[in-house]
Amino acid sequence: MHPLDKLFKTKEKEILSIYFTAGYPTRESTARILELLGRHGADLIEVGLPFSDPLADGPVIQHSSQVALSQGITISEIFDQMKSANVHKPLVLMGYLNPVLQYGFEDFLFDAAAAGACALILPDLPAEVFVANYKSLYEKYNIYPVFLISPQTSDERIHMLDSLSRGFLYAVSSSSTTGKAERFGESQKLWFDRLKALKLKNPVLAGFGIHNHNTLRFVFDHLPGAVVGSAFIKNLDPEQNDYGIPGFMKQLLNT
Amino acid sequence: MNPLYYPDNQGFYGDFGGAFIPEMLYPNIHELQENYLSILESKEFVEQYSKLLTDYVGRPTPLYLAKNLSERYHTNVWLKREDLAHTGSHKINNTVGQVLLAKKLGKNRIIAETGAGQHGVATATVCALMNMECIVFMGETDMKRQAPNVARMKMLGAEVQPATSGSKTLKDATNEAIRYWINHPNDTHYIIGSVVGPHPYPDLVARLQSIISKEITVQLLGLTGRSSPDAVIACVGGGSNAAGAFFHFLKTPDVLLIGAEAAGEGVNTGRTAASLHQGSRGIIHGSMTMLMQDKNGQITEPHSISAGLDYPGIGPLHAQLFVTGKAKYYPITDNEALKAAFLLSRLEGIIPALESAHALAVLDHIHFDPGQHVVINLSGRGDKDLSTFLQNLDNYASVR
Ligand SMILES: Cc1ncc(COP(=O)(O)O)c(C=O)c1O
Numbered sequence: 001m002h003p004l005d006k007l008f009k010t011k012e013k014e015i016l017s018i019y020f021t022a023g024y025p026t027r028e029s030t031a032r033i034l035e036l037l038g039r040h041g042a043d044l045i046e047v048g049l050p051f052s053d054p055l056a057d058g059p060v061i062q063h064s065s066q067v068a069l070s071q072g073i074t075i076s077e078i079f080d081q082m083k084s085a086n087v088h089k090p091l092v093l094m095g096y097l098n099p100v101l102q103y104g105f106e107d108f109l110f111d112a113a114a115a116g117a118c119a120l121i122l123p124d125l126p127a128e129v130f131v132a133n134y135k136s137l138y139e140k141y142n143i144y145p146v147f148l149i150s151p152q153t154s155d156e157r158i159h160m161l162d163s164l165s166r167g168f169l170y171a172v173s174s175s176s177t178t179g180k181a182e183r184f185g186e187s188q189k190l191w192f193d194r195l196k197a198l199k200l201k202n203p204v205l206a207g208f209g210i211h212n213h214n215t216l217r218f219v220f221d222h223l224p225g226a227v228v229g230s231a232f233i234k235n236l237d238p239e240q241n242d243y244g245i246p247g248f249m250k251q252l253l254n255t
Numbered sequence: 256m257n258p259l260y261y262p263d264n265q266g267f268y269g270d271f272g273g274a275f276i277p278e279m280l281y282p283n284i285h286e287l288q289e290n291y292l293s294i295l296e297s298k299e300f301v302e303q304y305s306k307l308l309t310d311y312v313g314r315p316t317p318l319y320l321a322k323n324l325s326e327r328y329h330t331n332v333w334l335k336r337e338d339l340a341h342t343g344s345h346k347i348n349n350t351v352g353q354v355l356l357a358k359k360l361g362k363n364r365i366i367a368e369t370g371a372g373q374h375g376v377a378t379a380t381v382c383a384l385m386n387m388e389c390i391v392f393m394g395e396t397d398m399k400r401q402a403p404n405v406a407r408m409k410m411l412g413a414e415v416q417p418a419t420s421g422s423k424t425l426k427d428a429t430n431e432a433i434r435y436w437i438n439h440p441n442d443t444h445y446i447i448g449s450v451v452g453p454h455p456y457p458d459l460v461a462r463l464q465s466i467i468s469k470e471i472t473v474q475l476l477g478l479t480g481r482s483s484p485d486a487v488i489a490c491v492g493g494g495s496n497a498a499g500a501f502f503h504f505l506k507t508p509d510v511l512l513i514g515a516e517a518a519g520e521g522v523n524t525g526r527t528a529a530s531l532h533q534g535s536r537g538i539i540h541g542s543m544t545m546l547m548q549d550k551n552g553q554i555t556e557p558h559s560i561s562a563g564l565d566y567p568g569i570g571p572l573h574a575q576l577f578v579t580g581k582a583k584y585y586p587i588t589d590n591e592a593l594k595a596a597f598l599l600s601r602l603e604g605i606i607p608a609l610e611s612a613h614a615l616a617v618l619d620h621i622h623f624d625p626g627q628h629v630v631i632n633l634s635g636r637g638d639k640d641l642s643t644f645l646q647n648l649d650n651y652a653s654v655r
Contacts, residue, residue: 052421056277123278
């Protein structure tokens with residue numbers, strides 16, 4: 001069974017996904033971060049592939065991407081690090097289309113699967129291009145495509161993106177780039193209620209702006225799961241052997 | 256539809272173009288895709304746009320036979336004087352059209368990126384005229400080297416936001432503008448300054464700039480009895496003035512279309528902005544095109560002395576014209592552009608923008624016959640570049 005199907009079968013709520021930029025804070029840190037996350041409460045992990053021009057990202061992920069790239073990290077090296085990590089959670093890759101195109105789309109999917117990835121999020125890959133060129137390749141390598149939706153997305157388009165996505169659907173919490181730490185309130189509630197009412201085929205995970213226990217709780221009260229990215233990255237402490245991850249996860253989950 | 260000058264309904268010119276955007280931008284881009292043609296072709300828009308171009312921008316701009324330059328190069332060199340348009344460059348042809356478009360879409364805030372500051376000034380100008388809030392994103396490096404234009408934007412009431420990432424130039428300013436748009440999707444229209452970005456921008460901007468070649472055909476007919484020249488030369492940053500100057504000649508097979516891209520210190524020096532000669536296929540700012548990148552698909556930092564050409568990509572129309580050979584593109588170095596700028600200043604009494612000087616420098620690369628007619632699109636005036644010119648005054652003191 002696909003690792004994401006297995007996860008959502010055994011756990012239907014309070015699913016926590018953590019996003020981090022591979023190659024940050026140090027070039028070698030990826031495997032250790034994966035292991036620590038696996039042990040401290042992440043149900044799935046999004047491995048961010050750094051890109052020079054991350055259009056959908058706010059300052060924190062721009063910075064981590066820039067640092068990672070300046071330290072020389074590459075996609076092949078990230079794959080090697082994933083292979084060497086002792087982690088048993090579903091690994092989802094998230095990145096931008098251009099580096100994947102230069103790697104070669106099919107080679108990328110083949111190597112990603114070999115490295116233990118089970119899904120791929122490419123925010124700048126249009127659904128129409130996906131269907132025309134890549135859908136069957138994803139199927140060939142059993143990599144699940146996950147699409148983003150935003151409060152501005154029409155119901156009709158949400159249904160379309162839900163039908164293309166497998167595993168889960170990724171809802172951005174408000175119209176924003178990543179890492180905008182706001183308080184969640186009425187507009188998020190309306191958005192999440194709207195998603196519930198749409199009766200989608202996939203479980204919905206909300207991301208962007210979830211930065212502490214309160215915002216996480218807010219999402220958990222409305223949707224099956226949440227993604228924490230910028231807040232996690234901001235709290236990575238290169239001085240500590242465990243990067244401060246256990247402490248951050250404890251606070252986040254309030255355990 | 257002629258696939259050469261209009262993209263298909265997905266925004267592709269052959270393999271190039273499209274709209275590779277995150278979902279958060281989809282509603283805005285889709286709204287534009289659905290509406291831009293009907294608005295541009297509406298009677299009301301056509302009337303308002305052409306009236307503003309005439310009364311406010313000062314069009315048509317002259318087509319001027321540069322006698323001294325012609326003598327120097329033993330051919331007929333015509334300058335299309337976009338430098339004489341209001342605000343000093345062709346950029347205003349686009350901003351007048353797009354602010355009108357934004358009004359019709361019910362937006363009340365305009366954002367723009369700028370490199371040389373000419374697009375920023377042109378945007379701030381039309382926003383002042385039409386009472387729109389205006390925020391311009393500009394790389395920190397460019398704010399220094401094009402300081403007069405920063406001052407002009409402030410004078411016009413615009414807010415100038417420094418972009419501090421990457422090489423702090425045009426690419427980074429564009430990233431910031433796009434991010435701002437993601438965060439403010441409802442009331443804001445983004446005016447891209449060139450034929451770059453996701454569909455429909457390349458087509459939208461090319462159509463608005465096509466006034467340049469439309470005027471050339473009419474003016475040349477009056478002046479020489481023929482409606483098309485032997486060659487049209489224009490500089491290419493993103494490619495909007497070139498797209499505008501080429502547009503009506505794309506279907507005329509015997510007009511040589513020539514773009515000048517910025518070689519910086521030289522195409523193979525690693526300090527260049529020659530996206531066609533140094534680049535490869537990939538995606539930048541939502542468009543599949545030719546761009547400068549490393550083997551891992553990371554976009555590399557460009558270099559050009561000219562802020563308006565200091566961009567690692569190029570519009571998809573030009574990528575298509577390049578690979579099909581319908582237009583020829585020459586890489587012009589910083590030094591060649593400087594020399595051409597000094598030459599025009601001294602021979603014709605016209606100080607060109609550093610961008611436009613790249614187009615002038617092509618005359619040193621191609622031989623034209625005495626009977627031929629060559630139109631060079633003088634995309635802008637050089638006031639903004641005076642500090643760069645003065646720094647190089649000694650090196651070019653003897654140019655004339
Ligand atoms: C005077 C002038 N010419 C040319 C350009 C380059 O842009 P494009 O290639 O879109 O015409 C600029 C851009 O700032 C400019 O200011």
